[in-house]
Amino acid sequence: MASPIGLLSGRLALVTGGGSGIGRAVCHVLAREGARVVVADLNSIAAEETKKYLDDMGGRNEHLALPVDVSVGRSVQSLIVDIRGKFNSAPSIVVNSAGITRDNFLLKMDENSWNAVMNVNLKGTFLVTQAAAAAILDDKIPMSSIINIASIIGKTGNVGQCNYAASKAGVEAFTRSVSKELAKHNVRVNAVLPGFIETPMVQSVPDKVKEKFKALIPFGRMGLPEEVAEVVLFLASDRSSYVTGNCIEVSGGLAT
Numbered sequence: 703m704a705s706p707i708g709l710l711s712g713r714l715a716l717v718t719g720g721g722s723g724i725g726r727a728v729c730h731v732l733a734r735e736g737a738r739v740v741v742a743d744l745n746s747i748a749a750e751e752t753k754k755y756l757d758d759m760g761g762r763n764e765h766l767a768l769p770v771d772v773s774v775g776r777s778v779q780s781l782i783v784d785i786r787g788k789f790n791s792a793p794s795i796v797v798n799s800a801g802i803t804r805d806n807f808l809l810k811m812d813e814n815s816w817n818a819v820m821n822v823n824l825k826g827t828f829l830v831t832q833a834a835a836a837a838i839l840d841d842k843i844p845m846s847s848i849i850n851i852a853s854i855i856g857k858t859g860n861v862g863q864c865n866y867a868a869s870k871a872g873v874e875a876f877t878r879s880v881s882k883e884l885a886k887h888n889v890r891v892n893a894v895l896p897g898f899i900e901t902p903m904v905q906s907v908p909d910k911v912k913e914k915f916k917a918l919i920p921f922g923r924m925g926l927p928e929e930v931a932e933v934v935l936f937l938a939s940d941r942s943s944y945v946t947g948n949c950i951e952v953s954g955g956l957a958t
């Protein structure tokens with residue numbers, strides 16, 4: 703149920719990867735707090751499903767589902783044009799959650815797997831942030847917040863994930879750099895570093911590897927997408943008005 707006066711009343715949010723997992727949970731929480739939400743995803747059917755859920759939550763806000771491939775500049779540009787056409791404004795909240803894995807050991811990793819992960823996770827975050835920030839400045843949005851979903855794996859590294867770990871470490875460095883550039887425009891830029899979260903992304907991880915990880919997590923369990931979404935909400939809202947350039951771990955204590 704969307705609250706009548708939420709933390710994000712009057713705000714417009716863009717969530718990439720909003721069709722599944724963490725992105726979908728973020729859409730739910732932002733809508734619950736009164737934001738209008740643009741659900742953007744490569745999988746347009748999944749994006750529509752998320753939007754339908756938001757509509758069914760019963761608030762008065764209008765939400766929108768749009769297709770995007772975050773790894774392609776033209777696609778990202780059209781997304782921003784479509785959002786401004788529909789809502790007459792740039793989003794004041796941007797959540798970069800679209801991401802993929804192509805796991806393999808270094809010695810077996812092909813160039814396509816390296817490129818795919820870099821293009822979606824790192825280049826996609828750059829393209830969406832750049833296009834959204836330009837629109838935010840153009841529309842003179844007074845306060846805005848960009849939140850990048852990185853990963854604890856960018857800090858710890860992981861067997862079978864040299865491409866993914868490098869992409870997520872890149873997202874952290876990108877976040878810190880861009881936060882310094884955009885602070886003078888009142889655009890805050892932060893990252894969330896989830897640990898192992900129960901979403902379709904982790905379903906393909908072999909059971910024995912999952913068990914190894916659970917043994918390393920002090921809470922002894924994987925996290926829920928909603929537990930990440932609530933931290934994203936904090937960063938999106940004015941409750942974090944003096945927080946920028948930060949990378950917050952949401953990992954059940956999984957050691958870095």
Ligand code: CAA
Nearest residue numbers: 803805806807853855860861862897898903904907908911
């Ligand atoms: N940590 C520790 N050991 C691992 C491991 C990991 N992440 N991944 C694989 N291994 C071990 C296996 O347990 C196995 O050990 P034994 O020989 O003792 O049985 C050995 O490496 C070989 O593994 P496979 O038989 O599975 O080898 P494969 O060639 O068939 O597959 C692989 C290789 C694709 C890397 C596969 O093992 C795999 O998918 N591993 C999981 C990688 C992983 O942890 N991904 C996390 C995805 S979730 C995510 O990325 C979100 C996030 O941000 C946290």
Ligand code: NAI
Nearest residue numbers: 719721722723724744771772800801853896898899901903
């Ligand atoms: P998911 O696989 O459930 O959802 C990812 C979504 O991104 C999907 O809807 C997919 O269609 C979309 N997507 C993929 N490529 C895209 C592209 N090129 N353009 C637009 N959308 C695209 O994954 P999950 O778990 O929700 O992951 C979300 C983010 O959180 C990712 O960036 C992931 O790396 C990160 N993360 C996930 C963790 C986990 O344990 N599940 C842990 C740490 C970080």
